[in-house]
Amino acid sequence: MLSKVLKYENKAMSRIMLPLYAALLASTLVTGILLLISKVRLYNEDNFSYYLTQPDAVSRILEIMTTVFMISFFVLIAAVCVATFIVILLRFNKSCLGDEGYLTFTLPVSIDDQLWGRILASAIWSLLSLIVVFLSIILLIASAGLLPDFFEGFIDGLKELFATEGVVGFLVQFVCSMLVSLITAPIACFFCLTLGQLIMPKHRIAGAFIVYFGLSFIEQILVSFLGYFGLKGDYLIDFMLENDFMTIMRGTLWYELISLLITGTIFYLVTRHILKNRLNLE
Amino acid sequence: MAELLECKNLTKKFGSKAALDDVTLTLGRGRIVGLLGPNGSGKTTLIKTINGLLTPTSGEVLINGEKPGIESKKVISYLPERTYLNDWMKVKDMLQYFADFYDDFNMNKALEMLERLHIDPKDRLKTLSKGTKEKVQLILVMSREADLYILDEPIGGVDPASRDYILDTILSNYSENATLLISTHLITDIEKILDDVIFLKDGHVVANGSAEDIRAAQDCSIDAYFREVFRC
Numbered sequence: 001m002l003s004k005v006l007k008y009e010n011k012a013m014s015r016i017m018l019p020l021y022a023a024l025l026a027s028t029l030v031t032g033i034l035l036l037i038s039k040v041r042l043y044n045e046d047n048f049s050y051y052l053t054q055p056d057a058v059s060r061i062l063e064i065m066t067t068v069f070m071i072s073f074f075v076l077i078a079a080v081c082v083a084t085f086i087v088i089l090l091r092f093n094k095s096c097l098g099d100e101g102y103l104t105f106t107l108p109v110s111i112d113d114q115l116w117g118r119i120l121a122s123a124i125w126s127l128l129s130l131i132v133v134f135l136s137i138i139l140l141i142a143s144a145g146l147l148p149d150f151f152e153g154f155i156d157g158l159k160e161l162f163a164t165e166g167v168v169g170f171l172v173q174f175v176c177s178m179l180v181s182l183i184t185a186p187i188a189c190f191f192c193l194t195l196g197q198l199i200m201p202k203h204r205i206a207g208a209f210i211v212y213f214g215l216s217f218i219e220q221i222l223v224s225f226l227g228y229f230g231l232k233g234d235y236l237i238d239f240m241l242e243n244d245f246m247t248i249m250r251g252t253l254w255y256e257l258i259s260l261l262i263t264g265t266i267f268y269l270v271t272r273h274i275l276k277n278r279l280n281l282e
Numbered sequence: 283m284a285e286l287l288e289c290k291n292l293t294k295k296f297g298s299k300a301a302l303d304d305v306t307l308t309l310g311r312g313r314i315v316g317l318l319g320p321n322g323s324g325k326t327t328l329i330k331t332i333n334g335l336l337t338p339t340s341g342e343v344l345i346n347g348e349k350p351g352i353e354s355k356k357v358i359s360y361l362p363e364r365t366y367l368n369d370w371m372k373v374k375d376m377l378q379y380f381a382d383f384y385d386d387f388n389m390n391k392a393l394e395m396l397e398r399l400h401i402d403p404k405d406r407l408k409t410l411s412k413g414t415k416e417k418v419q420l421i422l423v424m425s426r427e428a429d430l431y432i433l434d435e436p437i438g439g440v441d442p443a444s445r446d447y448i449l450d451t452i453l454s455n456y457s458e459n460a461t462l463l464i465s466t467h468l469i470t471d472i473e474k475i476l477d478d479v480i481f482l483k484d485g486h487v488v489a490n491g492s493a494e495d496i497r498a499a500q501d502c503s504i505d506a507y508f509r510e511v512f513r514c
Contacts, residue, residue, distance in 0.1 A: 004382050015370060095368075103366040106333050107383045108355040277337045280296075281330075281364075 001109045005117025009091065013125050016087050017080075021132045024076040028136040031069040032143025038066050039145060073140065077133055084129040085189075088122045089208075092190050097197045097204055101281045111276050115190070115268070122186035166246045173253045180257060184264035188215075191267035194274045201280065284347030286311050286430055286461055287332065291341035294327055294485075301327040303485040304341070309461055311429070314453075314475055316493070316504070317465040319482035320512050325465040326363065328482065329434050333360050345430065356385070359428035363435045365415050367407045373418055374403035380422050392425035395451060399444065413440050420448060424455045431462045437471060445471060469505045479504055481511055 095104050096114070104114065141150050161167055192215070196207030240248060287309040294302040301324045309315060319325050330336045332343055334350030345354035367376055373396065380387045396403055399417050407415060420436060436452070437445050453475060456462060466472060479496060481489035488511060489496065493504055500507045 001383075007382075008379065012368070012370070099364040100366050100368060102335070102360075102362040102364050105335055106355055106358070106360050108352045109383065110352060279335065281335060 002113040002117055002120075005109060005113055006120055009117055009121035010124065012091055012095075013087055013121060016083065017125055017129070020076070020080050020083055021128075024073075024080055024132060024136050025139075027069060027073050027076050028139045031066070031073045032140055034062070034066040034069055035140070035144045038062055073136075077136065080129050080133055084126055087125070088186055089189055089193065092118055092186075093193055093204060096190075096275065097193060097279075097281070099281070101279070105275070105279070105281075111272055115272060115275070118190070119183060119186050122189075123182040126182055126185070164246055165244075166250070170246055170250055170253070173250060173257070177253055177257045177260070180260050180264070184260045184267075187264050187267045187271070191271045194271045198274055198278060201282065284344065285309070286346065287463075288344040288347075289328075289332075289341070290344070292328075292331065292338050292343060293340045294324075294331055294336060295339045300339075300485050302331070302338075305482075305485070305487055306341075307480060307487055307490055309430070309463065311459050311461055313477045314462045315464070315478045315480060316469070316472060316476040317463055317480050317482065318467065318469060318504075318508055319465075320467065323482040324485040325482055326434060327485075329360075329362075329432055329463075329465060332432060333358060357429040359423045359426040359431045361420060361423040361431075361433040361436055363438070365412070365419065367415060367419060369408040370406070372404055372406050373401060373410075376407065376418065376422065377403065377425075380425070384426055386427040388425050388427060391455065392421055395421045395425065395455075399447065413444070416440055417444065417448070420451070424451055427457065427460075429460055431456060431460060433462065433464045435466055436464060437466070437468060449475065469508055473504045476504065481508070483512065 094100055096118075107114075192208040192211045193204065195211045196209070197204040198207075199210070200207030239251065243251070285308050289305050289307050292302055292305040293300060305324075305328065317325050317328070327336065331338055332345070332350065334354065343350055345358065348354060368379075371379070377387075377389060377392050380392075381389055393403065396418075399421070401410075401414060401418060401421075407418070410418065416438075417440065420433075423431065423433070431452075433452070437448060440448060449472065452462065452464075464472060464476075473493070476493045478491065479489065479493050480487060489507075496504060496507060500510075502510075
């Protein structure tokens with residue numbers, strides 16, 4: 001049943017995300033082509049300074065168009081990121097906490113399958129959005145003719161990185177943390193929405209925001225406490241002083257990973273409990 | 283074999299207010315049961331509890347001897363009063379959705395009923411009127427071959443002409459062994475099809491028995507008896 005839930009969640013999300021991806025890639029393409037033409041027509045190839053001291057009308061129009069498309073490109077990148085987040089929130093809000101919940105929760109599907117189908121779909125579309133944004137930036141850099149420079153810098157950076165001791169472990173840890181956060185981020189969203197509708201059934205979204213700010217507040221307090229006790233024993237300072245950069249980074253990542261796993265598990269279990277036992281659809 | 287549906291001392295409280303108070307009742311197989319009561323008498327609460335959408339405060343609900351869960355959801359076909367359709371889907375997508383999740387969904391039956399009511403399966407649900415959406419939802423629910431159909435206010439928003447067809451549809455589309463639980467306050471429209479009635483008032487069962495017996499004992503129609511019991 002998990003695969004069926006996943007299938008329909010993917011369908012619902014693709015309806016909004018795929019056109020946005022298409023718009024972003026199309027705008028990348030147009031901006032890229034405009035940049036290429038501009039480069040030939042307006043700029044000195046070597047140093048990107050103005051080639052024409054007195055640009056003619058066509059060049060001016062070209063310049064304006066390039067600027068407009070550049071702006072639309074950045075707006076669309078922002079739109080893809082924001083839309084991914086909003087779609088994840090709205091989809092859950094509608095299909096679980098709204099009227100559609102009457103169908104969702106009377107299907108012969110376990111609550112775990114319902115939740116995991118949604119978590120996985122959210123993770124998949126977050127990852128896809130990341131890839132599409134990354135790809136469009138690379139495409140634009142490539143069309144501006146900066147790709148060789150970019151890759152040179154990138155490869156130099158990689159070489160330097162891999163020369164550092166313990167880097168493989170660090171990268172494995174980094175990728176793991178990223179994958180875990182792709183899973184725990186939607187869980188945190190679902191938790192805020194579910195708890196939000198419990199405390200404020202009439203204003204679910206407002207309730208979710210209150211839960212979110214409450215959580216941030218608690219987190220601040222916890223971090224301050226941990227910091228206080230950590231610093232008192234000079235543990236943190238000793239740790240920073242005695243270890244090299246890579247160990248400190250890995251320590252931080254471990255801390256992140258463990259706190260993500262702990263909070264993620266708590267959020268999942270509470271969300272599951274509320275949906276199963278405390279849900280009261282309007 | 284366990285009873286189809288058993289409620290034992292079922293109580294559901296919202297805060298300190300009891301929406302259901304110590305409800306005990308049993309539904310057998312092959313019956314058409316009217317769940318009757320004024321607004322706020324606990325009909326929807328009872329139905330949501332049977333469907334596992336609410337957890338009882340105390341007491342229990344058993345369907346085929348088991349608490350509400352995946353197994354009970356496989357055999358109960360539920361029509362809520364709300365429209366639960368994904369409005370971005372087309373009618374035929376919604377049929378496929380039901381076919382994917384319910385093993386007992388009969389696609390041909392659904393298509394046939396859509397045709398009778400002149401609903402195009404290619405229409406987007408968003409573009410349908412409220413009444414048409416209700417019809418689609420009823421078709422989805424009645425196209426399952428379930429043990430227990432629970433219809434919450436099934437004919438409220440539908441025009442009288444379609445109402446007859448729908449009642450007809452309900453009657454002709456369930457098997458001998460299945461039971462229909464219909465909640466409504468439009469009693470006159472369905473009185474003639476009811477085998478049993480349950481009267482609910484302020485979360486209590488005030489009458490429960492065969493429609494025939496109640497008519498005989500009270501010497502009046504169910505509708506008239508309803509007006510008497512629930513006189514304001």
